[in-house]
Amino acid sequence: MPTILQDPIDSASGATPPVVDVSRQLELELRTTLYEKGGSWRETLVEKGIFVVSLTAIFAILLIFIFVARECLPLILGQVDTARSAELIAPEKAVDLSSEQLAVYLSQPVEKIRPLSPDVLKDLVASRNEELAAHPNPDSKLNTVSWPMLLLPYRWQEYTKAEFIWQPTSLVEKYNLVPLFFGSVKIAVLSLLMAVPLSLMAAIYVSQLASGPVREVVKPVIELLAGVPSVVLGFLALIALASLFQWLFGYEVRLNTFVASVALALALIPVIFTIAEDALSAVPQTHKDAARAMGATEWHATIRVMVPAAFPGIFAAVILGFGRAIGETMVVLMASGNASILSPSIFQSCRTATAAIAAELADAPVDSPHYRVLFLIGFILFVITFVGNVFADVILQRLRARLEGQRGSHDAEPHASSEPNPQEALS
Amino acid sequence: MTNALPTIAHPPRVRIASPPGIAPAVNVSAPISHQVESLEAEPAAEPVAVPPIIQVQDLSLLYGNVAAVQHVTLDIPRYRVTALIGPSGCGKSTFLRCLNRMNDFIPNARTSGRVLFQNQDIYAREINPIRLRRYIGMVFQRSNPFPQSIYDNVAFGLRLHKMGRAETIHDQVELALRKVGLWDEVKDRLNQNAVTLSGGQQQRLCIARAIAIKPQVLLMDEPASALDPIATAKIEELILQLKEDYTIVIVTHNLQQAGRCSDYTAFFYMGQLIEFDATENIFGQPAAEATEAYINGRFG
Numbered sequence: 001m002p003t004i005l006q007d008p009i010d011s012a013s014g015a016t017p018p019v020v021d022v023s024r025q026l027e028l029e030l031r032t033t034l035y036e037k038g039g040s041w042r043e044t045l046v047e048k049g050i051f052v053v054s055l056t057a058i059f060a061i062l063l064i065f066i067f068v069a070r071e072c073l074p075l076i077l078g079q080v081d082t083a084r085s086a087e088l089i090a091p092e093k094a095v096d097l098s099s100e101q102l103a104v105y106l107s108q109p110v111e112k113i114r115p116l117s118p119d120v121l122k123d124l125v126a127s128r129n130e131e132l133a134a135h136p137n138p139d140s141k142l143n144t145v146s147w148p149m150l151l152l153p154y155r156w157q158e159y160t161k162a163e164f165i166w167q168p169t170s171l172v173e174k175y176n177l178v179p180l181f182f183g184s185v186k187i188a189v190l191s192l193l194m195a196v197p198l199s200l201m202a203a204i205y206v207s208q209l210a211s212g213p214v215r216e217v218v219k220p221v222i223e224l225l226a227g228v229p230s231v232v233l234g235f236l237a238l239i240a241l242a243s244l245f246q247w248l249f250g251y252e253v254r255l256n257t258f259v260a261s262v263a264l265a266l267a268l269i270p271v272i273f274t275i276a277e278d279a280l281s282a283v284p285q286t287h288k289d290a291a292r293a294m295g296a297t298e299w300h301a302t303i304r305v306m307v308p309a310a311f312p313g314i315f316a317a318v319i320l321g322f323g324r325a326i327g328e329t330m331v332v333l334m335a336s337g338n339a340s341i342l343s344p345s346i347f348q349s350c351r352t353a354t355a356a357i358a359a360e361l362a363d364a365p366v367d368s369p370h371y372r373v374l375f376l377i378g379f380i381l382f383v384i385t386f387v388g389n390v391f392a393d394v395i396l397q398r399l400r401a402r403l404e405g406q407r408g409s410h411d412a413e414p415h416a417s418s419e420p421n422p423q424e425a426l427s
Numbered sequence: 428m429t430n431a432l433p434t435i436a437h438p439p440r441v442r443i444a445s446p447p448g449i450a451p452a453v454n455v456s457a458p459i460s461h462q463v464e465s466l467e468a469e470p471a472a473e474p475v476a477v478p479p480i481i482q483v484q485d486l487s488l489l490y491g492n493v494a495a496v497q498h499v500t501l502d503i504p505r506y507r508v509t510a511l512i513g514p515s516g517c518g519k520s521t522f523l524r525c526l527n528r529m530n531d532f533i534p535n536a537r538t539s540g541r542v543l544f545q546n547q548d549i550y551a552r553e554i555n556p557i558r559l560r561r562y563i564g565m566v567f568q569r570s571n572p573f574p575q576s577i578y579d580n581v582a583f584g585l586r587l588h589k590m591g592r593a594e595t596i597h598d599q600v601e602l603a604l605r606k607v608g609l610w611d612e613v614k615d616r617l618n619q620n621a622v623t624l625s626g627g628q629q630q631r632l633c634i635a636r637a638i639a640i641k642p643q644v645l646l647m648d649e650p651a652s653a654l655d656p657i658a659t660a661k662i663e664e665l666i667l668q669l670k671e672d673y674t675i676v677i678v679t680h681n682l683q684q685a686g687r688c689s690d691y692t693a694f695f696y697m698g699q700l701i702e703f704d705a706t707e708n709i710f711g712q713p714a715a716e717a718t719e720a721y722i723n724g725r726f727g
Binding site: 289292305404 | 564573587636
């Protein structure tokens with residue numbers, strides 16, 4: 001027999017309210033409403049639409065990767081060969097040879113050779129013979145797009161020692177990639193050395209130390225710098241900065257790594273500043289209050305509490321700045337002097353990998369070895385940035401985890417304490 | 428002003444005898460336990476001449492043109508717990524922040540009047556508020572440990588003020604953690620991040636961090652309002668224990684808490700100090716109508 005609860009309100013008033021009717025009504029209503037399908041078809045449509053759009057981004061990246069990889073795949077597989085055959089082919093015998101053999105001899109794609117008439121082929125072979133006869137060069141028998149030639153120094157005919165040379169338009173095309181990637185890294189590192197301290201100091205000042213009105217002015221102005229097109233920055237460097245620095249430092253080469261790095265730093269500062277400033281502003285103000293309530297100065301509270309707390313964000317800002325520095329093309333193309341010189345000096349010209357692609361792709365015949373090598377550079381850049389991003393992301397996750405106090409491997413170890421455990425001592 | 432609220436007609440009644448400018452009755456350099464013994468002989472309920480550590484004289488604070496604290500005169504007795512109670516927005520938290528000049532960070536806030544800390548006017552032009560906060564610490568409503576290790580949290584102030592080398596800092600960290608009863612709970616994971624602690628542990632860590640640098644006064648702004656009853660009880664127990672070494676001023680919304688752990692209670696209403704007296708008197712026989720109404724839950 002279930003106990004019937006005495007309702008204090010009912011027993012007090014003595015009246016019996018029509019509870020049954022109300023609850024019956026509610027039950028009937030619930031029978032229909034609870035089984036209704038929620039959401040309209042419009043919501044479903046929008047949701048699916050957004051899903052497709054987000055997939056498109058992934059698809060686009062995949063497509064770019066496939067495109068770049070496809071163009072340089074023959075090179076990676078060793079199917080491209082720049083070596084000319086040692087034997088000259090008599091022009092009369094040209095018609096007897098297969099299109100493939102002629103293609104190799106003329107270093108032209110097969111598709112272009114195949115439709116040509118025998119007379120045209122004869123002329124082409126004759127002019128090729130003349131070219132080879134005029135410049136007898138043992139290097140011309142080399143395959144300059146083989147991996148050792150791409151990556152290792154080589155002593156060319158006219159050189160006294162083995163060197164890394166990028167010279168894709170000489171008679172013997174030299175495709176060593178080292179000067180380009182060295183140039184990229186040199187400019188990126190130099191510009192980061194300038195931009196990181198400046199932008200982090202600015203971020204710390206604006207987010208922590210500046211008064212309200214100063215912050216209201218400085219922050220948007222620095223962020224406005226991000227809106228300046230890189231071609232304008234390159235123009236500024238090319239015309240104004242280059243002359244100014246040459247006058248100041250008196251170096252020989254007007255357009256050089258240093259000028260390009262300064263201009264590139266101007267492009268990096270707003271990127272690094274914005275993210276670092278956001279990260280610092282996101283740290284709760286209560287941390288700062290706690291430090292100040294213990295007698296910390298504004299500066300101490302910022303450096304010992306706020307900056308460590310914002311460190312993952314600051315790290316992300318620097319990584320993003322590095323990505324921008326490696327990838328930036330227009331500024332370095334205009335201001336670096338573009339000579340592919342492998343030199344440790346910052347007052348020498350240099351050519352970056354991105355600038356090489358931008359400057360040379362239009363001149364390289366489609367499917368020629370030069371064209372393939374430029375795509376290989378693009379492929380390598382893609383891989384570098386991808387691996388770099390993944391690596392940075394892993395570090396970022398670790399930093400965040402440490403800051404948010406998830407157990408790391410080192411936290412699991414008990415703290416080395418000389419104190420005996422009181423519980424153990426008792427038992 | 429709504430007519431439902433009691434009017435403030437009379438001046439604040441302050442019963443503690445405190446001749447201005449008097450030298451502290453106890454020798455600061457003497458052992459603390461000795462001082463406390465001599466003081467505890469006198470019952471706190473009676474108006475006694477407890478030497479004040481902070482004397483507030485006619486303190487007002489304005490946000491722009493709005494007065495948050497108006498003409499408060501109050502003596503905070505040494506080695507006692509003084510509770511500040513009152514309805515939300517009555518200015519008690521603002522008043523608390525005035526005591527170690529944390530109100531300096533509020534834009535548009537102006538103060539007038541004097542706050543004497545051991546006979547030094549802390550609002551004098553030459554006073555460095557950063558040095559002042561070394562002596563008057565603060566614990567906030569929401570526990571705010573730094574996202575660093577437990578050890579580094581407590582050692583923060585010690586390192587900041589260069590209070591000893593690495594070895595002595597370790598001892599001081601241990602002492603501070605023992606005082607707040609956290610040592611046994613965390614001694615095996617001092618290198619772990621402080622945010623992994625529970626809410627109550629975090630708040631006790633914040634207290635440990637504040638007392639590690641041995642301040643004279645500890646200001647607490649609703650230290651237990653975000654905690655569950657068990658953690659709250661631990662904090663209250665801690666407050667009673669800490670008053671042996673520190674003067675404590677605590678803002679609380681919890682009247683039972685004020686009754687349980689304070690020796691003196693100040694009732695604030697609309698920026699004014701309505702009544703200041705021994706806690707027993709405030710809760711037993713409040714002099715002001717408003718105090719009585721608030722204590723009995725008729726408003727607030």
